[in-house]
Amino acid sequence: MKITLVILLFFFTTQLSAQHSLVFPEPVNVEQTTDNFVFNGLLTVDNTRIPSDLFSYLRELFGRQFIHLEPASAKDDATIRLKQVQTFAYTEGYQLSVTHTGIEIQYSSYASLCNAFQTLNQLIQNPKELAGIRISDQPAFAYRGVHLDCSRHFFSIGELRKFIDQLAKLKFNRFHWHLTDDQGWRIEIKKYPKLTSVGAWRDSTLIGHFSKQPAEWDHTKYGGFYTQEEARQLVEYARIRGIEIIPEIEMPGHARAALAAYPELSCTEKQLPVAGTWGVFDDVFCSQEKTRTFLKDVLDEIIELFPSQVIHIGGDECPKINWEKCPKCKAVMTQNHLNTTHELQSFFIQDIEKHVNAKGRTIIGWDEILEGGLAPNAQVMSWQGMEGGIAAAKQKHRVVMTPTSYCYxxxxxxxxxxxPLAIGGYLPLEKVYRFDPIKGVEDEYKQYILGGQANLWTEYLPTIQSVEYNAFPRLVAMAEVLWNKSSVPYSDFVEALSSTYLPQLRNDGVRFSTSFLDPTLQIRLSKSGAGYDLIKPVNDVVFSVNNEIVNGIDIERTDQVGEHRYLIHSNIGDQELRVCDYTFTSHLALGKTVRFDTQPHEKYNHNGNLGLTDGVVGKKPWKGNEWLGFNEDTVRFTLDLEELTSFRTIRIETLNDPGSWIYRPEKYVIQVSSDGKKFKTVAKSKLTGDVIRVTKKMKARYVKVTIYNNEFIPQGQTGAGFTPWTFINELILTK
Ligand SMILES: [Zn+2]
Known part of the structure; x- marks a missing residue:
């Protein structure tokens, strides 16, 4: 005992607090030592302690690192020593140490054992030696989920297996399987065969973004479904890897595929096709008893297939327009003394909940299930922000946080x-890394926040490669958030990500994005226009234009509109990451300051006071940044040209993207002034197209713009009842 102590003290130990180790997500406590373990590509373990299916998986996992994992011939000569303990505060925690005598793992549960082996697998850098290390680790959140929409696009079981392998490596423990939606029903239900013979297939799919007019169609039959046997096998495959699958059956909205199969379950009973376009549809499940019985039958088969404690019942985006007119729905309301259709939805969900609870399971639903009253035992998945989740936690309901702004x-x-084309929005890697699932939650309610989840909706992700591209490396950041609350500084995380984790993804044949290695363009004041510094995300990256290394770009102010294109190559060593294509627009107001009476929303305030004069003109389709976004019905700002200036045109482009709740403004007023006090109106008009344009001879120092939008998004449109977003891109002046 004494000798061991002396040896331990003798070996050099470093505590890594700031830097990221080789393990993703970063373990809570890592001490590196120089007490390395030398071996010869063979690790032995007492396999009587490991379930045989887990052992087979681990052999395959380690095999990919050229390590033979074998059963130890005698219990005492194993190189990986396993010790089960009952002392970890969290059931998923573990301890792992590597010394010259081998590897010791202390674990408390199946999940804990899986996590320890995933860590060990990532520690292996070469098949002959392991660096000395002591790790003690446990997750910050019990629920660490990833969702995948298999309705909008269908992915094979083989593709899902590969995806689940990656989730296991990052210690996610829930896979939320979105199995039904308007565009396809994907799970075999024996009692209702038409759900898959009819509901799993659509005749045609929209091409391009759904805001594009006129719409184009591919006129190609598309679909597929999972048999119950396949689903059962995938549940088992995931279970072995420490992941529970939570199935989702959408109700009462997002039901078009089911209604195409069984139109008698809708209010109108009209025969409609499986939807081939995206968005929210008015045709939903009727609230009549017949429909609820059908859904209970479906859930009975789902509960048989999926052992998860919670069953997801959707509950989101259910327009009530058909319910309002439907005699069957009205009868349900009268019979049950319900005053509003929100109460009717609540009644619907509570009826389903009773059925699910009677089978010993719990329902979880999107945060709309709060409207009209939350079902007594329901869990809530908060997607429209954190507010729904916080409200549910205050009612002592369990919550999974998955707000669009960090998790979509x-x-x-x-x-x-x-x-590649996406639905909209903007969620760079760094923002995912800054996600905090308990932000704004009062201490006493934090216990109800189970964790968080990344959601992969697939309207614009037609292949598993496109899913991977959107998922990685953002899922690595999400894993860090949910495991250790992103304890390592972002800059250290991305250094380690680019040097350690991306090569692993490449080895595994997983597609990923290197967009986080693009330069960040930081605007700086320049007397003659606009200047940009190119900020490096990691030390090793180098930027060049025309084979010359560059650290910045300068654009000169001009009387007429000029376009300046730069192809910025980014490299690490001799590996080219990608070529970033930037176009800057020069004009008379370039680099002049704008004072905002209405502040841009913090999410969309690219370049602050220079956001409208930075030479960066937001493009269509909208890709999330570049545009300034306002969430108020009136937007007012004033440009200061610093001196009396003659000009002839003023131009501002606006955006219309109803799917993202961004609506073209209604009208505008433009005024000019030479002293900033007395303003003269030069234009006052309704907006007909997307562009505000004034052409006349003007001379002024100040230009004041007021843009009016609707107070609320009108009924029948996406986001109805909320304040519409107003997006504008650049205030362009020319002589
Ligand atoms: Zn109805």
Whole structure:
């Protein structure tokens, strides 16, 4: 005993607090030592302590690192020594140490054992030696989820297995399987065969973004479904890897695929096709008893297939327009003394909940299930922000936080022109890393926040490669958030990510984005126009234009509109990451300051006071940054040209993207002034197209612009009842 102590003290130990170790997500406590373990590509373990299916998986996992994992011939000569303990505060925690005598793992549960082996697997840098280390680790959150929409696009079981392998490496423990939606029903239900023979297939799919007019269609039959046997096998595959699958059956909205199969379950009973376009549809499940019985039958088969404690019942985006007119729905309301259709939805969900609870399971639903009263035992998945989740936690309901602004991985991860088409939004890697699932939650309610989840909606992700591109590396950041609350500084995280984790993804044949290695363009004041510094995300990256290394770009102010294109190559060593294509627009107001009476929303305030004069003109389709976004019905700001200036045109472009709740403004007023006090109106008009344009001879120092939008988004439109977003891109002046 004494000798061991002496040896331990003798070996050099460093505590890594700031830097990121080799393990993703970063363990809570890592001490590196020089007490290395030398071996010869063979690790032995007492396999009587490991379930045989887990052992087979681990052999395959380690095999990919050229390590043979074998059963130890005798219990005492194993190189990986396993010790089960009952002392960890969290059931998923573990301890792992590497010394010259081998590897010791202390674990408390199956999940804990899985986590320890995932850590060990990532520690292996070469098949002959392991660096000395002591790790003690446990997750910050019990629920660490990833969602995948398999309705809008369908992915094979083989593709899902590969995806789940990656989730296991990052210690996610829930896979939320979105199995039904308007565009396809994906799970075999024996009692209702038409759900898959009819509901799993659509005749045609929209091409391009759904805001694009006129709409184009591919006129190609598309679909597929999972048999119950396949679903059962995937549940088992995930379970072995420490992941529970939570199935989602959407109700009462997002039901078009089911209604195409069984139109008698809708209010109108009209025969409609499986939807081939995206968005929210008025045709939803009727609230009549017949429909609820159908859904209970479906859930009975789902509960048989999926052992998860919670069953997801959707509950989001259910327009009530058909319910309002439907005699069957009205009868349900009268019979049950319900005053509003929100109460009717609440009644619907509570009826389903009773059925699910009777089978010993719990329902979870999107935060709309709060409207009209939350079902007594329901858990809430908060997507429209954190507020719904906080409200549910205050009612002592369990919550999974998945707000769009941090968790929607169908959003753009960069504004780069080469980014593939996405639904909209902007969620770069760094923002995911800053996610905090308990932000704004009062201490006494934090216990109800189970954790968080990344959501991958697939309207614009037609292949598993496109899913991977949107998922990675943002899922690595999400794993860090949910495991250790992103304890390592972001700059250290991305250094380690680019040097350690991306090569692993490449080895595993997983597609990923390098957009986080693009330069960040930081605007600086320049007397003659606009200047940009190119900020490096990691030390090793180098930027060049025309083979010359550059650290910045300068654009000169001009009387007429000029376009300046730069192809910035980014490299690490001799590996080219990608070429970023930037176009800057010069004009008369370039680099002049704008004072905002209405502040841009903090999410969309690119370049602050220079956001409208930075030469960066937001493009269409919108990719999340570049545009300034306002969430108020009146937007007012004033440009200061610093001296009396003659000009002939003023031009501002606006955006219309109803899917993102961004609506073209209604009208505008433009005024000019030479002293900033007395303003003269030069234009006052309704907006007909997307562009505000004034052409006349003007001479002024100040230009004041007021833009009016609707107070609320009108009924029947996406986001109805909320304040519309107003987006504008650049205030362009020319002579
Ligand atoms: Zn109805």
């Amino acid at each position: 991985f169908d959003y753009y991860q960069s504004g780069h022109p080469s980014e």
